Amino acid sequence: MARSLGVREKARAVAQTEKVKIMASILVIDDDASIAETLDLYLTEEGYSVRTALTGTDGLNKYVQEPSDVVILDIRLPDVDGFAVLEDLKEENENVKVIMITAFHDMETTINAMKGGAFDYIHKPVNVDELDLAIKKALKSLEMEKKIDGLLMEPSRSFRVGDIIGTGNEMREIFKTIGTVSQSRTTVLIHGESGTGKELIAKVIHNNTSPNEPFIAVNCSAIVETLLESELFGHEKGSFTGAVARKLGKFELARFGSVFLDEISEMSVNLQAKLLRVLQEMEFERVGGKDRVK
Template sequence: MSSILVIDGDHSALEKIRHFLAKEGYETYTASTGTDGLNLCVQKSPDLVIMDLALSDVDGLTILEELLEENERIKVIAMMSCPEMGSIVRVMKIGAFDYIHKSEDMSELSASVRKAMSTLDLDRRTDRFSRESTLEFRKGDIIGTGKDMREIFKMVGVISQSRTTVLIEGESGTGKELVAKVIHSHTSPNEPFIAVNCSAIVETLLESELFGHEKGSFTSAFNRQLGKFELARYGTLFLDEISEMSVNLQAKLLRVLQEMEFERVGGKDKVHVHARVIAATNKNLRTLVREGKFRPDLFYRLNIVSIKMPPLRERPEDLPRLVQYLLAKVNRDIGRRILGVSDDVMEAFQGHDWPGNVRELENLLVRAGVMAKGRILEKSDFPELFEKQDLSGSEQTFRLEEGGTSCELLTLDDVEEQHIRKILQRERGKNKGELCDILGISRPTLERKLEKYGISFERDGFDRSLEEERLAVEEKAGP
C-alpha cells in the first residue's frame, strides 16, 4: 500500500484530506507543523507528501527543500490557498512534483495524487534502467552498434593513418562534424581543429575568412589577418556546408587543394598549406555537379575518400544506447537524474522518421528532461511527438496535423512543408537564426525552402499577440 504524509496547520483541512485519502486506499500520516512533518517523514519514509506552504512554525519552502534533501525519490505536492506566480515558480524550481490551489474541491488534488503515484510506480520499476544508465557521457564519443556505424568506425581508423582530403555526406544532424573531430583526434590531436560554416558567411567575407588578408586590401582591412588555412597549421580545416560555397570561391579552393599554397586577399606572397581539409555537405554533390551548381573538378578533389553518415531512421538498433548516452549528457548539463525512457516511448522512437536526426532526438530529450516529474520519461513528457499521434489498434500512424493525411500518403515535399509550417507556428516569435537551429538547417537553406513553399516568415512566423493586444486596448479606449 502506498503511503502519504499530509502536513497542514488547518486541522479541519487536514482531517478532510486524510479522510479522502483513506477512502482512496492510501496509508496516511498527518502532521500539523512543518517540524513534526519533517520528523514523521524521516520515521515513516512515505511515498508522497502533500503540504500546505502556509505553516505556522517554519517557512514552507524551507521544509520543502529539507524533505527533498532527505529523500530525493519522494514526491511532494505543494498547495496554497492564494497561489501567486512567484511562489509557484520557486516551488517548482526547488523540485516539487506539483503545485495546486488549496480548496474544498478535492478533484485537483485527486488528479495530482494519481499522477504522482503513477510516476512513482514507474520509478520503482527502474532496475533495468539503472543497469543501463551506467553509460557515461564523454564528449566526442560516437554511439553506434549497427553495421553501418561499425563500417564508419573502420573507415575512420584507416583514414587516420594518412592526411588525405575527406568528404563527409549526410543529412543535417547526423554527426558529420563529430566524425571530422574524431578523425582529427586520431591524426593530429595536438594541432588545431578549425571549423568554418560556408553557408553562414557571405562570399566576400568567406574568402578573407579562409585565406586571410593584407592590411589595406579593402576598406576595413586595418591590419593583416591570418585566414583559417594558416590558423589550422598542421591540424584540420573542417569546411561544413561546402555545397553553399559560391562557384567563384570553389575555383580558388580547388587551386589551393591542387597547389597546396595560396595568397592572402590583397597579397602577393605565397602561403603554403599544411592543414588537412575535411568537407561536409547535407546535399548530393553529384546532383549539384549535374545542375552546374558545383564544380566537378572540385568534387573529385574533395571526394578522394568519402563517408556517408546514415540518418537516424535507418539505425533504430542504435536508439536505446544513443538515448542513454544523450540522457547522461542531459543529466550533466541540467542537473537531473533521468534514468531512461519507458518502453512505449522507445517503441515510438524506433518508429519515428527523425527528420532532424540525432540533433532532433537530443533536443527532445533536453526539453523532456527539464520538464519531467519522474526519473523515467513517459509519453506525457514528449507532447511534440505524441500529441498528433493517431493510435489504431497496435499500429501507430503519425500525423503532421489534426485531421491530416498520414505520412505514408504524402510526398516528401508535403512532409517538409508541413513540418516547417508547424515549427513556425509552434515557435512563433523566434528569429530566423533560432528557427534554423531547431530545424537543423542553414539560413540560406531556410530562405530557399520558405520561397519554395510560399511561406512568409513575416506572416507565419511573427508573433502578433502583443501587437493585437495593443490595438484592442487602443480600440476599446477610443479616440
C-alpha cells in the same frame, strides 16, 4: 463447489495482499485540521496509505521515521515556513515528490515553490480532481525513476522504455532525462539527426505526462507555408478563400495533450515568432480571428 470457492477466496486474499504491498503512501502536512482530515478520508478511500501532521516539525519527523511516496505540503504553517520544510524534505530524499498547496495565489510564491523542487503546486480550495491527477503523475514519475535506477545497476543489459529499446550509458542518460522532463508539463526541445527517433522520445514523454490526452505530430516541412499556420492555429470562417467554416488547429485539438513539431527549422521567421508566443504565453489567435484561445 466448496473447494473451488476456497481457491477463489485464496486468490482474493493474495490479490488483497499484493494491493497492500503496492499501496502508495502519502503524508499530508497542513495546519488546518479540517483540511487534513478531509484529505485523509478522501485519499484513504482512493486506496492510499495516508498519514497527517498539523505542523512542519511533526511532518518532518514522521517523514524521517517512515518516508512517504508523496508529500502534500501547505506553505503557511504555524511553526516553520513551508519552503523550509520543502528544503529539509529534499535534503532527506532528493527524489521525494512534494505537492504544495496554499490559499495565496501570487506568482512569486508559485515560482519559488517550483524552484525549490516541488513537483506540483495547487491552490486552495483544493480541487480533488486536480490533486488526484497531480498524485498520479508524481507516482508515475517515481515509477520511471525506479526503472532507470534499475537500469543503471545493470550496465550490460539491454532495456526497454515504451517503444524504445537500447543499451549503453548514452541511452541510460537519455532515459534519465525523459524521467526528469516528465515530472512537469513544460516545453521540450528534442534535437537529433533524421531517423534517430525524436518522435519516439516525444511519445514516451507524452505517455508519462498525459497518456489519456491526444498526441498530435506535425511535420512542418511536409505542409506548405501558406497552410501551416492554419494547421497549427486553426482559422475562422471566411478568413481566406476556401475557408467555408471554422477549423480548429492542432494546438486547440491537443488541448491538455502534446503537440510534436518536427522540422520546425522549416518554418518562416514570421511563423516562428507566432509559435514563440504560444510557448511563452500559452495562447494564440486563429487565422482571421480576434479572440484569444488559451
